Amino acid sequence: MRINKKYIYIPLAVVVIALVFGAGFFVGKKSVPQSALHDRIFFNKELGKPEVVDFSLFWEALSKLEDEYVDANKIDYQQMLYGAISGMTESLGDDYTVFMKPEKTDSFIQSVSGNDSFEGVGMELGLKSKVLTVVAPIEGTPAYNAGIKAGDKILKIDDKSTEGMQVEEAVNLIRGEKGTQVKLSIIRKNLDQPKEFIVTRDVIQVPVIRWEMEEGNIAYIKIYQFASNLPSKFEDVVSEILKNNASRIVIDLRNNPGGYLEVANEIASWFLPKGAVVVREEFRDGESNEYKSKGYKHLQNFPVTILVNGGSASASEILAGALRDQKGVKLIGEKTFGKGSVQTLEEFSDGSSLKITVAKWFTPNGTSIADEGLKPDIEVELTQEDIDNDRDSQLDKAMEVIKSL
Structure with a gap:
């Protein structure tokens, strides 16, 4: 089952030029002593330069730093470039649009691979x-x-x-x-x-998924993250569920921070008929895109409840919102995190990258969860007393509800 990670990870063969105020990148990691500061060479200063922004302030500030900063040998043009790009993303006020240096990019890609x-x-x-x-x-x-x-x-x-x-x-x-x-x-x-x-x-x-059979032919499925290898692992779980004659399912998405949007669509496809809308994206130009169920059928007729809490974010909210809107599945627990946007990852030639918010997403019924999160149908708070006594009142409620369906 091949996943096209269209809006989360899109590697691009982009040469790092003209990203910082049209200035291009600087050659050499460390600067030379003060006497030779102005001998540094800039590449592609004009390539990609915006037409309506006056960048003289940027160059003036750089010149002042070169001329006056007390520790001239600490001036690192590569790090200044990275800092300037970070400043651009921070100016947008979007927590999810960020610049990542090469080492952070590697870490991020590894973290969503499911093999971290x-x-x-x-x-x-x-x-x-x-x-x-x-x-x-x-x-x-x-x-x-x-x-x-x-x-x-x-x-x-x-x-x-x-x-x-x-x-x-x-x-x-x-x-x-x-x-x-x-x-x-x-x-x-x-x-x-x-x-x-x-x-x-x-x-x-970092785990991806586990499952176990509970009393009453109930299959309990805990999804930890929507990593790229989840669809194949979930397919294995489905086979085991069917072999064990399960008749009901509890999906636990608590403390699941999300992952690939396309993976959430794959998992939803086991529960929803083919063509049913899973999530709708809206882009800056007003265009929209719908992700629809592929209709894998095997779990469509199973009664389901879903556990959520404040750690259920992103792809977790997509799956929970889709199954509630399309199947009337009850959400049990606490309000979700509230991440209602989609990011794309654009990689550059030096290994750094930009994670950019490219769309906002809505549940099939048109509900946006950005900032607000999804409110559970049955609210159950996991108290400190529960934790101290190794008691899971949220799971207990989910089991109670699923047995009545």
Whole structure:
């Protein structure tokens, strides 16, 4: 089953020129001493230059830095180029349109491949209203076991303030060698003041899916991320479900930060008839595009309930919204994260990339979840008392509801 990752990952053979104010890129990683600063060479200064913007201020500022900055040997033109591109994306005020350096690009692509492992604490981070926020802790990881929750806002990392910090920098600070510790200062709803979490790093294996049979012929499916290898793994799960004569399904999308839009469409295709709308995209020019079910049929007649919470984002919200709108599936748990936009990844010749918001998406009934999230049909909060007593009141409610269908 081949997935065309049209709007999430589109590698382009683009030469990095004229991206920063039409200036092109700078040759050489480190500058030379002050006496030779003005001997630096610029390529493609005019190629791609916009016609209506006066860039003299940019060149004037660069000249001032070259002439007056005290540590002339620290001027790194490549990093200045990257910083200028980052500044352009930040000026848009969109948390999801970001520039990524080559090493971050590699990490990002690996993270959505479904084959990711790294040393860290195990949680997905994002920016929400410009605040560093935990999208979802990964089940069974140090972050999860320490009690960090979806929606937690990280104020400090090892006493360093996260104000104005980009996700890339935060990830670099939090990841580290197995056995070392990181201190996180966190504020959350119902906390009067920030709480410190000291988390010991470990090797993190990012899971994709697991399932098990529950009493009453109920198949419980936990989807951790909509990675590129999920469709093949889900197909295997479907075969096992049918072999075990399951008659009902509970899908757990809690703390699932999302992934590929096309993968969400693939999973929805097991539950919806062919041609049923899964999600609709709207682009800047007013055009729209509908993703429709491919009609894999095998699970179309199964009663289903879906578990969601504040860590259910992006592709998770697409699947949940589609099945609720098209099948009347009940959402149980807490309001979802609220990521209602689609990004494309454009790679450049040096390995860096731009992740750009290219569309906003809507459920089949036209509901936008941007910022607001999807409200559950049956709201059940997982309390600290539940966690302390190893009790999952949300799952219990989902099982209760599915048995009545």
